[in-house]
Amino acid sequence: MIHYIAKRLLGLVPVFFGITIISFIVIHLAPGKPTDIQTSLNPKVSFEARARLEKLYGLDKPLRTQYTDWLRRIVVFDFGRSYVDDRPVTVKILERIPITLLINVSSIILILAVGIPLGVISATRRGSSLDRFTTIFSFIGFSVPEFWLALLLMSLFCITLGWLPISGITSLDFEYYGLFAKIVDIARHLVLPVCISAFAGLAGISRYMRTSMIGIIHQDYIRMARAKGLKENVIIYRHALKNAILPVITILGLSVPGLIGGSVIFESIFAIPGMGRLFYESVMARDYPTIMGVLSIGAILTLIGNMAADIAYSYADPRIRISPDQKSSI
Amino acid sequence: MRILLMVPVVSFLLSIFDPAIIPAVEKAGEPSYGDAIVVASISDARTLVPILASDSASTDIDGMVFNGLVKYDRDIKIVGDLAESWDIREGGLVIIFHLRKGVRWHDGASFTAKDVEFTYKKLIDPNVRTPYSGDFERVTKLEIIDDHTVKITYKEPFAPALASWGMPIMPEHILKGEDLNNTSFSRHPVGTGPYRFKSWKTGEKIELVSNHDYFEGRPYIDRYLYRIIPDEATIFLELQTRGVDMAHLSPLQFTRQTDNGFFSTHYRKFKYPSFGYTYLGYNLSDPKFSDVRVRHAINYAVNKKEIVETVFFGLAQGTTGPFIIDSWAYNRNIAPAPFDPGKAKKLLAQAGWIDSDGDGWLEKDGRIFEFTVLINQGNTERQRCAEMIQGYLKVVGIRMKIRVVEWSAMINEFINKRRFEAVLMGWFLPRDPDNFDIWHSSKTREGEFNFIGYKNEEVDRLLEEGRRTFNERARGAIYRKIHRLIYEDQPYMFLYSSDTLPIVNSRFRNVEASPIGIGYNFIKWYVPKREQRYR
Numbered sequence: 001m002i003h004y005i006a007k008r009l010l011g012l013v014p015v016f017f018g019i020t021i022i023s024f025i026v027i028h029l030a031p032g033k034p035t036d037i038q039t040s041l042n043p044k045v046s047f048e049a050r051a052r053l054e055k056l057y058g059l060d061k062p063l064r065t066q067y068t069d070w071l072r073r074i075v076v077f078d079f080g081r082s083y084v085d086d087r088p089v090t091v092k093i094l095e096r097i098p099i100t101l102l103i104n105v106s107s108i109i110l111i112l113a114v115g116i117p118l119g120v121i122s123a124t125r126r127g128s129s130l131d132r133f134t135t136i137f138s139f140i141g142f143s144v145p146e147f148w149l150a151l152l153l154m155s156l157f158c159i160t161l162g163w164l165p166i167s168g169i170t171s172l173d174f175e176y177y178g179l180f181a182k183i184v185d186i187a188r189h190l191v192l193p194v195c196i197s198a199f200a201g202l203a204g205i206s207r208y209m210r211t212s213m214i215g216i217i218h219q220d221y222i223r224m225a226r227a228k229g230l231k232e233n234v235i236i237y238r239h240a241l242k243n244a245i246l247p248v249i250t251i252l253g254l255s256v257p258g259l260i261g262g263s264v265i266f267e268s269i270f271a272i273p274g275m276g277r278l279f280y281e282s283v284m285a286r287d288y289p290t291i292m293g294v295l296s297i298g299a300i301l302t303l304i305g306n307m308a309a310d311i312a313y314s315y316a317d318p319r320i321r322i323s324p325d326q327k328s329s330i
Numbered sequence: 331m332r333i334l335l336m337v338p339v340v341s342f343l344l345s346i347f348d349p350a351i352i353p354a355v356e357k358a359g360e361p362s363y364g365d366a367i368v369v370a371s372i373s374d375a376r377t378l379v380p381i382l383a384s385d386s387a388s389t390d391i392d393g394m395v396f397n398g399l400v401k402y403d404r405d406i407k408i409v410g411d412l413a414e415s416w417d418i419r420e421g422g423l424v425i426i427f428h429l430r431k432g433v434r435w436h437d438g439a440s441f442t443a444k445d446v447e448f449t450y451k452k453l454i455d456p457n458v459r460t461p462y463s464g465d466f467e468r469v470t471k472l473e474i475i476d477d478h479t480v481k482i483t484y485k486e487p488f489a490p491a492l493a494s495w496g497m498p499i500m501p502e503h504i505l506k507g508e509d510l511n512n513t514s515f516s517r518h519p520v521g522t523g524p525y526r527f528k529s530w531k532t533g534e535k536i537e538l539v540s541n542h543d544y545f546e547g548r549p550y551i552d553r554y555l556y557r558i559i560p561d562e563a564t565i566f567l568e569l570q571t572r573g574v575d576m577a578h579l580s581p582l583q584f585t586r587q588t589d590n591g592f593f594s595t596h597y598r599k600f601k602y603p604s605f606g607y608t609y610l611g612y613n614l615s616d617p618k619f620s621d622v623r624v625r626h627a628i629n630y631a632v633n634k635k636e637i638v639e640t641v642f643f644g645l646a647q648g649t650t651g652p653f654i655i656d657s658w659a660y661n662r663n664i665a666p667a668p669f670d671p672g673k674a675k676k677l678l679a680q681a682g683w684i685d686s687d688g689d690g691w692l693e694k695d696g697r698i699f700e701f702t703v704l705i706n707q708g709n710t711e712r713q714r715c716a717e718m719i720q721g722y723l724k725v726v727g728i729r730m731k732i733r734v735v736e737w738s739a740m741i742n743e744f745i746n747k748r749r750f751e752a753v754l755m756g757w758f759l760p761r762d763p764d765n766f767d768i769w770h771s772s773k774t775r776e777g778e779f780n781f782i783g784y785k786n787e788e789v790d791r792l793l794e795e796g797r798r799t800f801n802e803r804a805r806g807a808i809y810r811k812i813h814r815l816i817y818e819d820q821p822y823m824f825l826y827s828s829d830t831l832p833i834v835n836s837r838f839r840n841v842e843a844s845p846i847g848i849g850y851n852f853i854k855w856y857v858p859k860r861e862q863r864y865r
Binding site: 032033053057084085086092095154155166168170172176268270273274277278 | 463511531558567738
């Protein structure tokens with residue numbers, strides 16, 4: 001098993017560098033320079049001042065040199081300094097991660113806690129009115145634009161009913177609160193963002209769960225279990241669920257990079273300083289070091305997430321563990 | 331004298347929208363200290379080192395924390411800030427600033443001439459990433475006469491020089507030996523201004539607290555909270571729960587969405603002209619636009635009044651020239667060309683553009699009159715404006731296409747490289763009218779601002795004269811002449827200058843509209859004790 005993991009890990013290294021080369025080229029292909037926002041079309045900025053700025057940022061060097069410079073630092077996990085405010089990229093990313101993780105982890109927990117039972121129930125009571133309701137609900141969940149739903153719910157819960165705060169993650173007098181009040185305050189601010197970010201995912205997971213469960217409960221061994229006289233709950237939750245949950249593990253693995261990636265629209269609406277906004281703002285400012293930093297972390301997490309899913313698979317399904325080399329054909 | 335008319339107009343508007351608030355102001359009583367103001371901003375600050383800051387959020391904050399030697403008062407006149415007074419000698423070659431005595435930095439150290447010298451040296455230091463070096467490269471030397479007197483000598487008389495000393499002054503004793511490009515000061519600034527920096531949570535909020543020791547007196551409002559809310563719809567929802575005290579409205583929000591009982595009891599709305607204008611610029615090296623009759627024809631064909639009414643609900647003003655409306659440089663005697671498609675067609679026919687095959691489009695030498703206008707992404711007002719122009723030009727037989735491009739790409743790939751036929755853009759203008767960089771024929775290199783390739787020797791000469799002339803009357807006459815010449819040449823079709831539309835919670839008193847806006851007397855704003863909301 002350890003041998004298998006080590007082999008997989010080694011295989012990730014070239015893939016990672018491939019990703020960084022492609023990202024590096026693509027972001028530099030986009031027209032514009034990091035100095036644009038600071039200087040372009042500002043009548044108070046002289047021509048000479050702008051040329052000077054470009055030299056100070058090292059933008060006059062050839063692209064290959066810029067990439068090797070970047071690579072040399074990345075080996076020791078130094079992502080460089082942002083062109084926007086000259087702070088280390090690592091610091092900029094780290095200060096955004098806690099809130100992004102908090103929202104995404106809570107939303108995934110919510111998705112699993114609600115989505116799996118929902119999928120199982122609608123599979124076991126296929127065709128019932130509950131099943132039909134969840135079907136409709138999932139289609140709505142897939143198709144409703146997040147920002148629109150967010151604005152509607154904000155209008156209802158925050159303005160009409162006045163139960164929840166609209167945006168941000170803390171109240172303005174937050175620093176004067178006690179510990180308990182602080183926790184309540186943050187929780188109140190996060191109710192809407194978490195529910196809304198869970199909404200679309202919920203629809204997805206419950207559908208996957210339902211399909212996979214339907215496939216399982218018609219298998220022979222389930223009929224066998226029934227014939228043995230096992231209780232229905234034991235059959236479903238102990239025997240069928242373990243197999244039906246396999247595809248869900250894959251999806252969870254794929255959602256690992258999503259844990260630190262936020263949505264810019266969503267974070268903008270709720271005024272949450274998360275990773276989505278950081279990335280979007282960096283792209284807009286052509287802040288190459290920050291863009292590369294976020295992309296690299298995303299790449300690493302995607303690769304690790306895929307690998308973790310494989311490993312979780314091999315745990316749940318011994319056939320994969322036995323012949324790892326054939327895995328790619330699955 | 332439209333400046334003087336402005337204030338009555340605003341209060342008239344307020345009395346329509348805000349009947350409840352006027353009596354409240356009268357019984358307000360004594361100003362009292364305390365409370366906080368929550369200001370909403372779309373974007374976060376980038377760096378608070380004032381000579382590096384160029385975005386609006388950073389300059390907003392720096393404006394509260396720092397002072398320049400001079401500043402603009404409510405009527406856009408230069409007055410002393412850290413300088414008490416100044417003498418201009420030798421025909422403008424020398425400026426001597428007499429600095430205010432007894433001013434302290436937020437850490438208690440005294441402000442002296444050394445700080446001015448330090449700031450100047452950093453502005454011209456080639457290793458500092460400041461975009462503002464241009465105006466200061468003209469200084470030949472800066473001498474400290476004594477602790478509170480600075481003598482600045484220029485290579486040649488430069489009229490915008492005085493205003494350029496509105497640049498925030500930085501503390502030498504803290505920044506000496508620091509690399510300004512990379513200093514913790516950018517997130518913990520120390521200034522002389524009415525507010526001290528307290529904290530900055532990236533992407534969330536910046537908090538300032540009042541400076542009790544401020545040289546113009548302690549500000550009444552204790553805390554200044556700058557909340558970053560990147561979505562305009564959310565800002566508007568926050569206004570509805572009074573989570574935000576001050577924000578900027580869109581024309582639609584100003585006229586329609588805040589026109590109700592809730593907003594008239596809890597908020598006051600203000601409007602005043604912004605310091606900028608929007609225009610349609612032609613690439614003058616394009617043969618279609620090199621004929622001045624064609625440019626005049628387009629000016630006649632477009633109904634600017636209707637654009638202002640439709641796109642801005644009337645909350646903008648038509649403009650005829652490259653200066654701030656209501657400033658002393660703006661020529662009010664220029665009558666805007668009337669909307670007259672008939673005359674436009676006649677002018678186009680004179681220029682050889684005739685619809686010879688009856689398909690509705692004009693032709694010349696067998697080619698249809700067709701051009702593409704570039705607009706930057708994300709500016710819906712400009713986009714709507716372009717669509718309206720498209721409609722007007724269709725009537726006279728010109729086919730206009732619209733291409734929306736992301737900002738950076740537009741500047742680098744099209745504007746700087748001159749690969750455009752026409753462009754719909756705006757200028758945000760400094761208060762000083764000198765716009766040499768935009769109109770002088772020498773400013774046409776790649777990346778310079780005369781990208782349309784405008785050249786008029788008379789205008790060139792006047793622009794040079796304008797920046798050498800210190801007397802405001804004489805200078806005003808020069809700029810008004812430039813205004814006329816440019817309007818006659820029509821290198822741009824001048825469209826409109828939109829209004830700035832701030833909204834402020836009505837618990838704040840002493841808020842007044844003036845030509846420069848509402849923020850100029852911020853330290854005098856207060857909330858009566860019983861209406862205070864925050865500690």
